[in-house]
Amino acid sequence: MAPAVASFTENVISVRDLTFSYPGTAVPILRKVNLEVRRGEFIALLGSNGAGKTTLAKHFNGLHCPTSGQVLLHGRPTTELGLRELAKIVGYCYQNPDHQIFSSSVENEVKFGPRNLGLTGEALASRVSEALAVVGMTEFAASNPFVLGRGRRQLLAVASILAMDPELLVVDEPTTGLDLSGAQQIMRVLGRWHEEGRTMVVITHDMDLVVEYTTRCVVMADGQIIDDGPTQEVLRHNDTMRAAGLEEPAVVTISDRLSRFGSARCKSIADVVADVGAHMEAEHAGRL
Amino acid sequence: MPVGYSIYRETGSNIHRIDPRTKLAWLLTFFVLSLCSNNPAVLAVVFLAELALARIARLKFRDLQAYLFLSLWLTILSTVIWPAYIHQGAYLGRVWFVDVTSDGLLYGVAMGLRITIMIVAAAEWMLTTSPQWLTAGLLKLGLPYRAGLALSTAIRFVPFLNAERLTITEAQRARCAAVGSGGPVRRVVNSAPVLVPLFSRAFLTAQSLSIALDARGLSSGGQRSSLINLRLSKADKAALAAAVLIVAAAIAFRVLGYGVLVKGEF
Amino acid sequence: MTAAIEVAGLWLAYPGADTAALRDVAFSVQRGELMLIAGPSGAGKSTLCSCLRGLVPNTIVAETRGQVKVAGRQVLGPEPVPSSDDVALVLQDAEAQIIGMSVEDDLAFGPENYGVPAEEIRARISEVLDLVGLRGLEKRDTYALSGGQKQRLAIASALMIRPAILILDEPTSELDPVGKAQVLEIISNLRTETSTTVVIVEHEIGRFASVADTMLLLDHGAVAAYGNPASLVSDIELFERVGGERPPPAAELARRMRDARLVECPSYGLDLGRALADIERELESHGSCSR
Numbered sequence: 001m002a003p004a005v006a007s008f009t010e011n012v013i014s015v016r017d018l019t020f021s022y023p024g025t026a027v028p029i030l031r032k033v034n035l036e037v038r039r040g041e042f043i044a045l046l047g048s049n050g051a052g053k054t055t056l057a058k059h060f061n062g063l064h065c066p067t068s069g070q071v072l073l074h075g076r077p078t079t080e081l082g083l084r085e086l087a088k089i090v091g092y093c094y095q096n097p098d099h100q101i102f103s104s105s106v107e108n109e110v111k112f113g114p115r116n117l118g119l120t121g122e123a124l125a126s127r128v129s130e131a132l133a134v135v136g137m138t139e140f141a142a143s144n145p146f147v148l149g150r151g152r153r154q155l156l157a158v159a160s161i162l163a164m165d166p167e168l169l170v171v172d173e174p175t176t177g178l179d180l181s182g183a184q185q186i187m188r189v190l191g192r193w194h195e196e197g198r199t200m201v202v203i204t205h206d207m208d209l210v211v212e213y214t215t216r217c218v219v220m221a222d223g224q225i226i227d228d229g230p231t232q233e234v235l236r237h238n239d240t241m242r243a244a245g246l247e248e249p250a251v252v253t254i255s256d257r258l259s260r261f262g263s264a265r266c267k268s269i270a271d272v273v274a275d276v277g278a279h280m281e282a283e284h285a286g287r288l
Numbered sequence: 289m290p291v292g293y294s295i296y297r298e299t300g301s302n303i304h305r306i307d308p309r310t311k312l313a314w315l316l317t318f319f320v321l322s323l324c325s326n327n328p329a330v331l332a333v334v335f336l337a338e339l340a341l342a343r344i345a346r347l348k349f350r351d352l353q354a355y356l357f358l359s360l361w362l363t364i365l366s367t368v369i370w371p372a373y374i375h376q377g378a379y380l381g382r383v384w385f386v387d388v389t390s391d392g393l394l395y396g397v398a399m400g401l402r403i404t405i406m407i408v409a410a411a412e413w414m415l416t417t418s419p420q421w422l423t424a425g426l427l428k429l430g431l432p433y434r435a436g437l438a439l440s441t442a443i444r445f446v447p448f449l450n451a452e453r454l455t456i457t458e459a460q461r462a463r464c465a466a467v468g469s470g471g472p473v474r475r476v477v478n479s480a481p482v483l484v485p486l487f488s489r490a491f492l493t494a495q496s497l498s499i500a501l502d503a504r505g506l507s508s509g510g511q512r513s514s515l516i517n518l519r520l521s522k523a524d525k526a527a528l529a530a531a532v533l534i535v536a537a538a539i540a541f542r543v544l545g546y547g548v549l550v551k552g553e554f
Numbered sequence: 555m556t557a558a559i560e561v562a563g564l565w566l567a568y569p570g571a572d573t574a575a576l577r578d579v580a581f582s583v584q585r586g587e588l589m590l591i592a593g594p595s596g597a598g599k600s601t602l603c604s605c606l607r608g609l610v611p612n613t614i615v616a617e618t619r620g621q622v623k624v625a626g627r628q629v630l631g632p633e634p635v636p637s638s639d640d641v642a643l644v645l646q647d648a649e650a651q652i653i654g655m656s657v658e659d660d661l662a663f664g665p666e667n668y669g670v671p672a673e674e675i676r677a678r679i680s681e682v683l684d685l686v687g688l689r690g691l692e693k694r695d696t697y698a699l700s701g702g703q704k705q706r707l708a709i710a711s712a713l714m715i716r717p718a719i720l721i722l723d724e725p726t727s728e729l730d731p732v733g734k735a736q737v738l739e740i741i742s743n744l745r746t747e748t749s750t751t752v753v754i755v756e757h758e759i760g761r762f763a764s765v766a767d768t769m770l771l772l773d774h775g776a777v778a779a780y781g782n783p784a785s786l787v788s789d790i791e792l793f794e795r796v797g798g799e800r801p802p803p804a805a806e807l808a809r810r811m812r813d814a815r816l817v818e819c820p821s822y823g824l825d826l827g828r829a830l831a832d833i834e835r836e837l838e839s840h841g842s843c844s845r
Contacts, residue, residue, distance in 0.1 A: 049701065049730045063458055087464040094459045098492070099452070102484035112481070116464035146488060151595065160463065177727055179595040179757060179798040205730050208800065245732045250803030250826060257830045261837045269803060273810040280816060280840065292695055293655050420659055444655050447697040496650030499604070502613040503643040504653070504711070505667035509636055513669045515662040515676070 011074075012089075012168050012199050013037035013060050018069035020055060029055045031223045032069070037168070042191075042200045044210040044231065047220035048245035053203045056220070057170045060201070061090035088117055091166030095173040097150075097157035106132070106148075106156055107141040113164040131163035135189050151182035158189060168199040175206050187213055207249035211235065212267045219244045232265040293443050295351075295411070296418045303345035303416050308425030310524045310531075311417055317531045318409035322402045324538040325547035326554065328394050331401035338408050345416050355411040356404075363400025370396030376550060395550045419443050424516040433512065441497070449490060456485045556626060558719055558751040559583040559606065563620035564630070566601060566610065566775075575601045575616070577776045583768065585718075586749040588741070590762050590783060593772035594798020599755045600646075602772070603723045606753065607643040608635055625718050639668045642712035646724040648704035657683075657699075657707060658692040664715045678714055686710040686740055702733030709740060720744070722754045734758065741765065760802045763787050764824050771796060788821035804829040816840075 015035040021028045030052045037043065037060075045053045058064045059071045062078040071078045073089060094100060103109035110128045119127060132138045135155040140148065145156055154174065161169065171190060175183035183206065191213050194200045204210060210217065210231065217234035219227040219241070227240040235241065235252050255266045262279020263272045298304060303311075321334050342352060349356075370392055371383075377391025417425075419440060427436045457467055460481040467478055520528075541547050559582060566576040576598045583589045591599050604614050605622050608629035622630040625640040642664070645651050654660030658679060665675050683689050686706040691699075699707060705725055712720060722741075726734040742765050744750050756762045763769060769783040773796045779786050786792070790809040793801040804822040808829050811817045817836040822829035 048732045058458075061462055063462060083461065084464055087462065092459075092462040094455070094462075098489055099456045099459045099485055100463070101488075102481050112465070113463040116466070149595065164463065180800050181797050182595060245730070247731055253826065254803065254807055254830065257834065258837070261834075269806050269810060272807070273814050273816070276811075276837070277814045277816055280837070292697065420655055440655065441653060444653065444696070448649060451697075493647070493650045496645060496647050497653075499609065499613055500645055500651035501653065502609060502637065503607050503645070504651075504664045505637050505639060505715070507612065507637060508639075508667050510667075511669045513666050513671055513675070515658070515666065515672050517672060 011036045011038050011072075014070075014072040014075070015056070015059070016070045016072070018056070018059065018066050018071060020059070020064060020067045028067070029223055033223070033225055035218065035225060035228070037199060037201065039167075039199055040194075040197065041216050042194045042214045043202070043216045043218055044214040045201055045203045045218050045220065046205075046210070046244060046246055051220040051244065052223040053220055054172060057172065057201060057203060058092070060168065060170055061092050062086040063092070084117060087113075087164060087166075089167050091161040091164055091169045093158055093161045093169065093171045093174070095176060097153040100157050100160065101145045101153060103145065105141070106137060106143050106145050109145055109156060110160045110163045113160050117164055127163050127165065131159040134162055134193065135159040136185075151178055151185065154178065154182070154186055155189065158186065162193065166198075168201065169193065170201045170203075172203045173205070174202065175204065175209060183209065207235070207247060208251070211249045211251055219246070221245075292447060294419050295414050297347075297351060297415055298418075299346040301344060301346040301416075303341065306416075306527065307518055307520055307524045308417050308421045309429060309518070309520070310527050311413055312425065313528055313531045315409050315413045317535055319406055320535045321538050322405040322409075323554075324542040326395060326398045326402075327547050327549040328398040328401055330547045331398055331405065335401055335405050335408070338405060338412065342408075342412055345412065347412065347415055351415055352408065352411055355407050359400070359404035359407050362403050363397065366400035366403070367393060367396035370399060374550060374553065391550050395553065398549065420516065421518075424514070424518055428518050437506075445493070448493075449486070452489050453482065453486055456482050456489075459485075557582040557623075558585040558587070558625060559589075559753070560623040561606075561621070564602075564605065564622060565619040566598075566605065567617045569615060569617070573775070575775050576605070577774075579620075579772075579775075579777055581768075581770055581777065581780050583751055583753060585751055586745075587767040588745050588752045588754065588765060590759070590766035590769045591753065591755045591772065592757065592759050592769065592799055593778070594796065596774075597772040597798070598775040599772055600723050601775075603643060603721050603753070603755060605630055606719075606721050607641055608637055609643075612637065639664075639715040640717055641719045641721065642715055642717035644705075644708050644712045644720070644722040644725055646727055648701065648708050648728070651708050651711075652696050652704060654696060656692070657688065657694050657696060660696055660707060661692075661711050661714050664711055668715060670715075675714075678716070682710045682713045685713060685743070687736065702729050702736060705729060705733065705737065706740070709737070717750065719751045719753070722752070724755050724757070726756065726758065734761065738762065738765070757799060759787060759799055760824060763802070771799075784823040785821075786823075788823040802826075807833070 015033055018030055018033040019028055020030040033056060045057060047053050055064060059066065059078065062081060065079050073081060073086065078086060101109055103112065107128060110131050111124060114124055114127045132141055135158055137152065137155055137159060140152065145153060148156065174186045174190065187209050190200060190202065214231045216229065217231045218225055219234060221244045226243060227234050227237055235248060241248060251266060251269055251272065254269060254272055255263045258272060258276055261276045263275040266272045266275060318338065322331065325331055371388045372386045374392040374395045375387060375389055377389040380388045380390055423436045423440045427433065460467055465481045467482055470478060562580050564576050564579040565574055567574040579602065591602065593599055604610055606624055610616050610618060610630060612634045618630055621628065627638065629635055652660050653663050661679050661682065662675050665678065679692060683691065686709055688703060688706055688710060709725065726737050738761055741752060741754060744752060745765060754762060763783040766783045769781065769786050770777060771779040771786065778796050779792055787802050788805045790801050790805055793799055802824050804824060804826040808819055808822040811833060817833055819832045819836060
């Protein structure tokens with residue numbers, strides 16, 4: 001699937017002075033939040049539960065409307081766009097796949113989203129088969145989704161949103177309740193999707209996956225953004241990490257401790273070892 | 289629909305402390321009283337007695353607001369409709385195609401008051417009795433334990449299922465599902481994306497719940513104790529006796545023809 | 555001294571299933587110990603927990619062989635066994651195990667089933683709420699609790715029956731890091747301050763292996779490894795073979811460094827600090843040797 005036609009503005013989402021409280025309540029969940037989401041980024045939205053991550057993300061596709069401030073999608077306020085226009089650009093994948101799955105077959109489930117966007121016939125069928133191929137579930141097309149395991153249901157939920165071909169994908173805690181192989185499977189799918197030119201926003205607590213896949217981290221606490229920058233930098237800001245209740249991933253600790261032996265800011269332990277190995281060889285060769 | 293388990297609000301009044309069985313008896317008493325008369329003056333007195341009880345229970349206007357407005361609406365409707373059927377009493381004039389009589393209007397008012405008394409009685413009962421005490425009362429009256437547990441568990445999961453419904457609706461709206469729009473037939477057809485996940489979540493939760501119930505000893509087979517111990521105090525017994533007397537008197541008066549404004553009508 | 559839990563030759567198959575859910579599982583847990591059970595999804599961890607709680611065959615229908623002895627009683631058998639208040643089970647889904655409308659009601663449910671008198675129940679309530687950090691929330695409606703609070707309430711309710719053995723099935727999987735840390739603290743306190751035997755199923759091996767006395771790794775229903783956590787977690791090949799769990803970073807780092815012939819340090823389990831210190835020292839000495 002090729003990405004959508006290039007748009008005029010560089011930024012997919014612009015959040016300007018966003019304040020939000022639920023209608024009828026006085027307590028603000030988000031307080032004067034400012035954020036720019038640029039095309040092609042893979043952003044991790046971090047923070048403890050109640051910090052406002054999900055509430056912020058739900059403004060991107062118009063599920064929430066600002067109490068004050070603006071949320072712009074390619075320069076246009078989300079409040080002025082219809083549900084279909086928003087859904088065409090921004091896909092939102094919920095944490096629990098059981099909140100979405102309702103069809104009698106995997107294929108029908110994946111068909112639902114694109115059909116709502118107006119696709120029919122050949123175009124619809126090819127969209128569905130492509131989405132199933134991306135998540136590796138082509139052989140399950142006729143299966144009953146309710147008998148699949150949690151990992152496969154998660155992949156199905158992701159596929160049904162991918163089939164809508166959004167430019168920006170928001171994924172809420174994709175790895176909760178999955179074991180390591182399930183988590184890696186999902187993240188690989190999201191990583192490949194991102195490499196094809198899409199923008200990703202992932203809400204997660206899994207710091208190891210944040211280091212491995214994301215390019216930028218936005219840290220939230222108490223309804224505000226307290227840190228925002230490249231992943232490798234934000235993860236080393238101890239004060240904001242602690243304020244948000246986040247732990248430094250092991251690979252960051254290791255990378256820094258062994259930096260004088262050549263490890264650059266690595267994404268995985270394997271990379272650390274490779275860097276150190278290359279550095280030691282170079283040193284050794286240099287001395288001969 | 290309450291956000292929580294019920295509209296119950298603790299105010300620390302004496303009414304709140306009364307045994308739930310006594311309050312249930314008084315709820316039924318008010319129902320009987322409202323049915324035993326069709327004289328608006330009599331019914332108005334009964335309604336004022338209800339409001340006096342609300343005062344003793346330290347309830348605020350805000351607690352009963354919605355129910356009072358609903359009742360007002362229904363009373364107005366009733367006053368307008370009944371004159372089309374009741375033609376006794378002094379002739380007052382012709383409105384549209386209806387001959388309006390004084391008794392017709394008064395009967396309409398009486399029927400409105402009757403519904404008002406019932407609605408407000410039920411509301412006051414729910415405002416002063418917590419669901420836990422209600423279930424305990426029913427159990428003491430002979431409801432089997434598992435039925436009482438089923439009742440309280442159902443109440444316990446209402447807010448959860450409501451929250452699930454909202455999340456599911458949101459998730460499907462994000463997939464551009466046309467939920468909540470269109471004509472009645474369309475709405476039913478479009479409700480599958482919300483109802484199916486809701487049912488599946490309910491079933492999965494129920495499965496886990498049944499394991500949890502057994503894991504926590506539901507089928508242990510021994511004698512069960514209770515944190516809530518209900519005892520009828522002297523005041524309770526007096527109140528129950530009063531309720532019985534009042535019901536008997538009301539029925540007697542009705543049979544004898546007192547408190548009836550419009551003869552021949554219920 | 556008899557062990558708190560003794561499992562021998564446990565074999566279990568659900569009706570209509572192709573393969574057995576548990577195959578020849580055997581282990582024991584001494585009184586007051588903490589055992590960590592790990593393994594990929596579908597390995598049989600939850601099934602094992604249900605067996606230990608005595609839910610098979612009372613609540614969960616399955617064909618079984620072997621012996622499961624918990625607190626001195628056989629809990630597995632063809633005939634239903636009356637449930638006892640020696641063992642408590644905390645499930646993964648906090649929502650589905652909260653039965654009461656208020657915190658107090660939920661805490662009372664367990665002891666009520668076993669006929670504990672009302673005054674005793676009240677005394678235990680404040681004690682147990684202190685243990686899990688929910689003091690003062692007796693009258694709170696349960697639907698108004700956060701996810702972390704719900705899970706802690708579930709643990710508190712389990713502790714209300716003063717069990718000799720507490721089993722927890724992935725209690726932190728739906729929680730954020732703050733919630734996970736709170737549960738870990740409660741478990742550690744239980745271990746140090748009481749003689750409760752604890753069995754906990756967790757994916758976060760690194761977090762819990764440091765407080766566990768013994769560890770069991772399940773794979774497709776069979777025991778892949780059983781023994782001392784520190785030595786078990788340093789076996790990287792084991793984790794790669796079984797899959798489903800992330801090996802502790804210290805172990806992975808040491809193994810990869812050794813494979814790349816950069817250092818000759820021993821295996822490390824959980825102590826990342828020591829691993830890094832030793833590796834640094836070796837790399838420095840290699841550097842100076844080349845001069």
